[in-house]
Amino acid sequence: MSHFEPFDFKQSEELLKTSEHLGYKLPFSKDISSLFERTDINGTEVPNRFAVHPMEGCDAYQNGAPSKWTHRRYQRYAEGGSGLIWFEATAVTNESRSNPRQLSINNENMRFFKALVNEVRAAASNRFGRSHRVYCVLQLTHSGRYSQSVLGSKPKVAQFNPFLDGNPEEIQIIRDEELDHLQDDFLEAARLAFHSGFDAVDIKCCHGYLINELLGAFNRKNSQYGGSFENRSRFMTEVFQKVDANTQALDLCSRISVFDGIPYPYGFGFAKKTSLDIDMTEITVFLRRLMILGGSLFNISAGNPHAKPHISRPYDRAFPGTGIPEEHPLEGVIRLIKTASHLQSQFPEVPFVGTGYSWLRQFFPYVGAAVIQQKKAAFIGLGRSSLAYPDAPLDLMEKGHLDKNKVCITCSRCSELMKKRVKTGCVMQDPFVYGAEYKKSKNE
Ligand SMILES: Cc1cc2nc3c(=O)[nH]c(=O)nc-3n(C[C@H](O)[C@H](O)[C@H](O)COP(=O)(O)O)c2cc1C
Numbered sequence: 023m024s025h026f027e028p029f030d031f032k033q034s035e036e037l038l039k040t041s042e043h044l045g046y047k048l049p050f051s052k053d054i055s056s057l058f059e060r061t062d063i064n065g066t067e068v069p070n071r072f073a074v075h076p077m078e079g080c081d082a083y084q085n086g087a088p089s090k091w092t093h094r095r096y097q098r099y100a101e102g103g104s105g106l107i108w109f110e111a112t113a114v115t116n117e118s119r120s121n122p123r124q125l126s127i128n129n130e131n132m133r134f135f136k137a138l139v140n141e142v143r144a145a146a147s148n149r150f151g152r153s154h155r156v157y158c159v160l161q162l163t164h165s166g167r168y169s170q171s172v173l174g175s176k177p178k179v180a181q182f183n184p185f186l187d188g189n190p191e192e193i194q195i196i197r198d199e200e201l202d203h204l205q206d207d208f209l210e211a212a213r214l215a216f217h218s219g220f221d222a223v224d225i226k227c228c229h230g231y232l233i234n235e236l237l238g239a240f241n242r243k244n245s246q247y248g249g250s251f252e253n254r255s256r257f258m259t260e261v262f263q264k265v266d267a268n269t270q271a272l273d274l275c276s277r278i279s280v281f282d283g284i285p286y287p288y289g290f291g292f293a294k295k296t297s298l299d300i301d302m303t304e305i306t307v308f309l310r311r312l313m314i315l316g317g318s319l320f321n322i323s324a325g326n327p328h329a330k331p332h333i334s335r336p337y338d339r340a341f342p343g344t345g346i347p348e349e350h351p352l353e354g355v356i357r358l359i360k361t362a363s364h365l366q367s368q369f370p371e372v373p374f375v376g377t378g379y380s381w382l383r384q385f386f387p388y389v390g391a392a393v394i395q396q397k398k399a400a401f402i403g404l405g406r407s408s409l410a411y412p413d414a415p416l417d418l419m420e421k422g423h424l425d426k427n428k429v430c431i432t433c434s435r436c437s438e439l440m441k442k443r444v445k446t447g448c449v450m451q452d453p454f455v456y457g458a459e460y461k462k463s464k465n466e
Contacts (some may be wrong), residue, residue, distance in 0.1 A: 025349035028338040029432070034385050037352075046356045048452040049392030055395040057387060057402065063106075063373055064273045064318035066221055068401075069154045071377045072415040074108035074159040075098045075321070075405035076224070076277065078124060080439070080442040080446045086113065086126030087134040091445055091455075096138060099408060100145040103415035106375070106401055107142060107156050108277070108321065111163040114204070114211040118164035118232070119441040127160070129165060132345055135160075135218040143219075157447055159275060159319070160316050161224040162214040166232025167193065168328060182240040183288045186329060196232070198245050205261050212265045212272060222319060224271035225261050229334060230326030233435055234279050237308070238465040239288030254290075255308050259315060261386070264276060266316035267425050273321035276312060280361050283325045283333045291324075300361070305370055313372055316387050321403060327437075333357075335405065336381040337432040341441070344434075351381050351432070353446035359389075374440030380407040384426040387418055407431045410448040435460055 029182055031037040034050065041048035052169055057071045078352045081091035088096075099107050113119040113126040127135055139158055153285035167179040167186065178196040179187070187193050195202075212223045227234045236257050242248020258276070265274055281291025281300050293301040309320060325333030332340075332347035340346055347354070355408060358378030366374040376399035379386040390402035410430035417424055428451060435449035439456065444461045447456035 023231070023348065024353045026346050027229050027350055029351070029381065029383060033210060034388060035389040035404045037188075037385055039384070040350075040352055041356065044350060044353050044356060045197065046360070047354070048389055049359070049396055050388050051395055052390040054422070055416065059394070061373065061400060063157055063222070066157060066273070067158045068105045069150070069407045070103070070105040070415065071351060072104040072106045073108060073321075073401040073403040074386035074408040074412075075375075075377065075403045076110040077405055077436075077447060078120070078440055079407060080111045080121060080123040080443050082123050082125045084122055085131050085164040086116070086119070086124075086128060088125060088130040088138045092125070093138060093141060094455075095141050095409075095447065097145050097411040100361060101149050101416075102408070102412035103146075103150060103419060104404075104408070105154070105156060106159070108159045108224065108375070108403070109161060109220070111165075111351050112211070112233075114162050114164060114207040118166075118169050120168050121170050123443055124165075127162075127211050127218070127361065128271060131213065132214045132218055135215070135334060139219040139389070157222070158220045159222040159224050160217070160218075160220045161226050161277060162211045162227040163302045164204060164232040166196075166230070166235055168231060172206045178191070180239040181288075182249065183281070183284070184234075185232075185284045195242070198247060201236075201247050201257055205257065205264060208261045209234065209264045209268060213269055214225060216269045216272040219271070222275050222352075223265065224275050224277050224321065225258060225265075226277055227258060228277045228323045230279070230282060230328055234282065234290070238282060238284065238288065240287035251304055251307070258308075259311055261311055262315040262317065268301050273318045274312075274316045275321070276317065276323040277323055278305070279307075279326070279334075280322060280324050280365070283330045299415050302361075309365065313369065317372070319373050319375070320365070322358070322399075323377045324358060324361060324364060328425040331434075331437065333433070335437075336378060337434050338381075339431075341434040341437050355377065359393065361400065362391070366397065366399050370397065371440070375401040375403040376397065377403050377405070379404055380430045381432050382427040383431070384424045406432060406436055406448075409436055410451040439463060
C-alpha cells in the first residue's frame, strides 16, 4: 500500500517515475494529436476525444428545469471545445432527486432541456464551425439512498448495508413493484430526452445510487431484483430492452462503477473470497449483455464517493470530515485508467470513456493522448477539470499545452458546495460565482 502525497511534479519525468514506483508504466505521449482525432459513436460523428463528465451543479429550478446557472456551465463546456458532453445526473422522478436543486426531466419542463441542448450545439458550432457537432448524453438517475426525503419519507435503498446504514429504521427497502414501475419512469425520461435532442441516455449505474446498488444486492431477499447475478442485473437489462424497443434512434449507454469499494456481500465488484481484490468477471458479462441490448457507449468509474471519495475522484485536499486517503492519489488514478483499459480491450468495437484524469493537472493531455493511441479508451473524460478549466481542449488546440495556472488542483471545494446543495462549480478558477458561493456557505 502506498502513502498519500499531494501532487508535486514540476516535470513529467517525476510523474512517470512515481508511477513506476507504484508498479505501473503510465501511458505518456508528447504527441497529443490523437486527442483531436474524430471518431464515431454508433455511427454519429464526434469531433474529438475530450468528454466532459457528468457533474451535478445543484442549480436547477424547483421544477427540475435548468436555470441560467446551468446554462452558463454548459455553455462554457461547449465553447471550451469538448466533443462529448455528458450532462449531469437528472432524476427520472421528483422523489428520486438527490436534492431540490437537481435536474429532473418531465413532460412539463422538457422544452427547457431542448433549449439547453440547442444552445450547447449552437455555442460549439459558432466557435468551431459546423462540422463540430457536440455529442450530448443525458444521465438519468434514481438517487436511491442519497435521495432527498420527501414529506418525511425515508430514502429508498436496494438492501440494508451495514457499511452505509447506521440504523435499519432509517431506510426503506424499495419493493419489487416499485422497481417494476421505476423501469417505466426511466423509459419515459429516455423518451423525453430523445425529444429534447440528446443523442443518448445513460442509465446511471455508478457511485452507490439505486441502480448501481442493485448490482451488489446479494442480500436482497425474496426478490426478483436481488441475490443471483441474473436478478441483480435485471433492472438494467430490462430498462435497456424497453428503451431500445421504444426509442430506437436514441443511443443507449451507461456510467458504471466497476466496483464500489464495499466488500462482498454488501458491495459489487470485489472478489468473494479475498474481499478486497477487484473482480471484473461479472462486470464483463454485464457489459456484454448491455451491448447485445443496444449499449453503444460506456463511461467507466468506480467507488461510492459518499463512502470513499478518493476511489472515485483522487484528490489532494480531503473533503472536510473525510480524512487523508490511505493511498497515493496517483494509485487511484492508475486504478481508474487500468480498469477502463482492461474493459476497452475486452470490447474494442464499443467506445469507452475513461475517468481519473483531473488529478494529473497539466500532464493529463500527454497521458490521455497515449491512452487514446494505445486504445485503452476512446474518450478522455474530465470532471473537476471541466469545472476549473472548461477551455482546456481549446488551449491545447491553439497553444499545444495547458496553462498550469488554470488547472484543477483537486481541492474538493466543488464537492463541498455540492454537499451543501448550493450552486456548484470551481471555487478557485471561477471565483466571482463560486468563490462567492463558497464564502457564503461557510458563513451560514
Ligand atoms: C461536484 C461534483 C459533481 C458530480 N456529479 C456527478 C454526476 O452528476 N454524475 C456522475 O456520474 N458523476 C458525478 N461526479 C463525478 C465526476 O463525474 C467524476 O467521475 C469525478 O470527479 C472524477 O473525475 P475527475 O478526476 O476528472 O474529476 C461529480 C463529481 C463532483 C466533484
